[in-house]
Amino acid sequence: MYDVYEIRKLFPMLSKGQLMQGKPLVYLDNASTTFKPQCVIDACDKYYTDMTANSHRGDYDLLYNMDKAVAESRKTVARFVDCKPEEVVFTAGDTMALNMIAHGYGVKYLKPGDEIIVSVAEHASCILPWFRAAKETGAVIKYVDIDERGVITAENFAKVVSNKTKIVSLAHVGNVLGTINEIDEIIKIAHKYGALVVVDGAQSVPHLKTSFKELDADFLTFSAHKMCGPTGIGCLIGKYELLEKMEPLMAGGGMNAIFKKDGTIDYLLPPAKFEAGTNNLSGILGFKAAIEFIESLGIENIHQHDVEMVSYAIEKLKGHDNVIIYNPDAKNGILSFNLKGIFAQDEATLLNSKGIAVRSGEHCAKILDNYLGTKATCRMSTYLYTTKEEIDIFVENLLNGGDILDAYFS
């Protein structure tokens, strides 16, 4: 296990005495985005200070070196999620990756009456691209129910899957409740029906050991910024034969082998086929540094740390009747809660006035309110650098933070 206090020294956002509302910052919104260690910032900067060149255009050394660096990053991602390097497509992030699949696979192959299975707990990114694909093709959206713990179970999935199911698009870990869905079993069942499974790994890959090969998912998507990497970079992992069949969302430079006046285009092979234009090269270098940083700590250790922090918070909040916890069995870095009779946003504002960053709202899962019985929740989310002292401050202010209007009047 690593020393969390030593690790914090590597993060400028944590080590420079950052204040919010005049109080030491307690950052508990890591499910939204995470802070970056200096090594990631340096790796991004290195592109601009020492390595600037375009990639895959190579006549001179700078270009050649850049191509090599991109290839190294691709290999690093492949190692991290256990897939082949040629199955890694760099994208602007998880959302772009999901849109690329919905367009390039969904719109291309779905037929009227085909079914797409999603869940009510999905983030907008994992559901809206499929709404659009359904509209364009005449396919139908079906919902798998979550159980009383908020988990998408294989049992519930079996109730909705059928021979009409062509696509299943689900998060491995839900972003509101942090529940770990029974994705392995779901993938096995889906494949029996010949359906493809898209796993949104935005909340899982940064926290859980993930093997694309073992999962046997057809597509896996995630963003770098939720795992200490830069914004604007993420990836789409796809089984190679599916990437070959998939249509690129964007056409342009760097993805075609030949095109003629008559409109014929011969695309390059994946992953180049999906990376039209100039990639986010600084981001790609930073992405690699972020993965190496996480590997140096051990993803299992990070997960254990998350569980420890959230369990600690739950333990401290137990027995306080005015606190509603929506995921008391959380085995991940997310705690969803409300205070009785207080609107989520008002609580988040009060916590802001104490220097504590949590998020309130629907967390982009706008059709989950029936299950929760509330329109909005507050979400506290930890990461590898969260400390028990921060949880103490959070709990203390949640329980004894005073009146919500103190945020404006004290």
Add this chain to the structure above:
Amino acid sequence: MPISLNNEMMRAIIMDHYSNPQNKHQPSKDGYEKMHMHSDNCIDDLDIFLLVKDGMVLDACFDGTACTISTASTDIMCDLVRGKSKEEAQKIIDAYHHMIHEEEYDPDLLEEANAFMNTSKQAARIRCATIGWNAAEEILKVK
């Protein structure tokens, strides 16, 4: 601001208009202009209704889901614009925006809305404090 309005009174005004918003209901008859508002960074989801006739705001009400600041500020806005001419209502709205953004304004125009003078302390909530007011302004522009 009116000298008599201290912090405790401002808190009481906000809590009263949040816990017991007199103007939070659907319109009782036809003829109201409706503006739907939701903010992109939070849960606020409100319909604002104004009854405007012959250059006068005859009535104002609202309905929906919102936090303390949006509910209370919208409720007070309804009280303030009701019975005013369009021009007077716009003046009040302008003064309110000036106050929220810490610019010079005439506090006498704002009455209970002065309670929101501290909104900029919680800058993320400026949108909540203005959501109903922006809706009213939009309606006045087209009506």
